[in-house]
Amino acid sequence: MKVAVLGCGRWGSFLAWYANKLGHEVTLWGREASKHYQRLVDSRTNDYLILPQTIHITNKMVEAIQFAEIILIAISAQELRGFAKQLNTMGITNKSFVLCMKGLEMESGERLSQVLMEEIQSPVNVAIWVGPGHVQEFVQDIPNCMVIDSDDMNITKWIVDSFGSDTIRFYYGQDLLGNEIGAAAKNVIGIAAGMLDGLGYTSLKGALMARGTKEMARLVKAMGGSELTIYGLGHLGDYEATVFSRHSHNRRFGEAFVTKEPFGKLAEGAATVKALLQLSAKYNVELPICQAVDSVLSEGSDPKEQLIKLFMRPVKVEGI
Ligand SMILES: NC(=O)C1=CN([C@@H]2O[C@H](COP(=O)(O)OP(=O)(O)OC[C@H]3O[C@@H](n4cnc5c(N)ncnc54)[C@H](OP(=O)(O)O)[C@@H]3O)[C@@H](O)[C@H]2O)C=CC1
Numbered sequence: 001m002k003v004a005v006l007g008c009g010r011w012g013s014f015l016a017w018y019a020n021k022l023g024h025e026v027t028l029w030g031r032e033a034s035k036h037y038q039r040l041v042d043s044r045t046n047d048y049l050i051l052p053q054t055i056h057i058t059n060k061m062v063e064a065i066q067f068a069e070i071i072l073i074a075i076s077a078q079e080l081r082g083f084a085k086q087l088n089t090m091g092i093t094n095k096s097f098v099l100c101m102k103g104l105e106m107e108s109g110e111r112l113s114q115v116l117m118e119e120i121q122s123p124v125n126v127a128i129w130v131g132p133g134h135v136q137e138f139v140q141d142i143p144n145c146m147v148i149d150s151d152d153m154n155i156t157k158w159i160v161d162s163f164g165s166d167t168i169r170f171y172y173g174q175d176l177l178g179n180e181i182g183a184a185a186k187n188v189i190g191i192a193a194g195m196l197d198g199l200g201y202t203s204l205k206g207a208l209m210a211r212g213t214k215e216m217a218r219l220v221k222a223m224g225g226s227e228l229t230i231y232g233l234g235h236l237g238d239y240e241a242t243v244f245s246r247h248s249h250n251r252r253f254g255e256a257f258v259t260k261e262p263f264g265k266l267a268e269g270a271a272t273v274k275a276l277l278q279l280s281a282k283y284n285v286e287l288p289i290c291q292a293v294d295s296v297l298s299e300g301s302d303p304k305e306q307l308i309k310l311f312m313r314p315v316k317v318e319g320i
Pocket residue numbers: 007008009010011012030031033034035036037074075076077079082083100101102103129130131132133134135265266268
């Protein structure tokens with residue numbers, strides 16, 4: 001299979017490495033001015049892996065797109081709309097795009113598949129690739145389970161057949177909405193987890209898992225998805241890799257935020273929390289953990305006070 005990967009940061013470089021390992025022909029695209037791109041061109045390495053010479057690296061997006069049958073996208077979620085507009089001029093009719101990103105658009109609250117479909121003017125296939133997995137572990141052959149979802153089971157199955165291996169066991173997603181919301185929202189829960197770590201309250205992460213999933217399940221149900229999706233790989237299944245992992249950028253961002261240390265990596269949850277609060281208002285679903293995270297990040301609220309506020313909420317039956 002001919003595969004293009006657009007975006008050459010941590011995840012994009014891994015996707016290219018992995019697709020190449022499976023025997024696909026791979027072109028990896030990065031922006032010419034990108035430090036990630038330049039480093040890969042100069043040395044074929046980054047902080048995580050070594051790219052074999054058989055992977056073609058280019059800064060010409062049209063070349064990558066015209067070459068490929070399947071196009072994996074791994075850029076920052078908030079950049080997708082502008083990025084998608086550029087694709088229209090590149091001969092994308094009937095190509096298959098797989099969004100390998102975890103976020104919601106901050107301004108609109110929209111899912112990334114919605115954003116892409118709004119901007120693209122040709123018929124294309126769109127799927128998502130979500131679930132737990134860190135580059136640092138995959139490159140050591142430590143396996144994990146992930147999900148492919150789309151509105152078309154034939155496409156879902158084709159992508160799974162193309163990328164499944166003994167390193168990544170894929171499941172067929174059946175709830176695109178639930179998996180997109182869940183995958184994006186786990187990053188917000190990851191930030192909350194990092195805040196707990198930073199405050200010395202790591203033992204509260206069990207409660208965060210139980211109440212975080214409940215909060216997101218309510219939202220997904222109100223939006224028309226299946227609340228059970230939240231308990232699948234895309235959300236709960238990604239907690240170990242986010243809420244507990246030393247590799248998680250979202251968790252580390254949350255921890256650094258409360259300990260007032262610098263952290264320069266992409267933490268998608270910081271923007272996604274705004275989108276979730278829009279959805280909370282639109283669908284009239286309370287999201288108290290998201291509210292608390294946003295209040296700390298955007299309003300300068302004291303994280304301990306926000307936690308106390310969560311504890312002072314009216315007592316409820318656990319299932320609700
Ligand atoms: N298990 C999983 O499914 C994982 C998923 N992810 C997801 O992958 C996505 C990317 O994360 P990650 O790789 O860690 O982030 P990085 O910051 O490492 O990489 C992001 C890449 O996106 C590129 N980019 C940003 N904006 C644009 C734009 N407007 N046009 C073109 N390229 C752009 C950056 O370019 P430049 O090099 O110029 O800065 C960079 O190469 C996130 O949504 C994240 O949640 C991440 C890890 C694991």
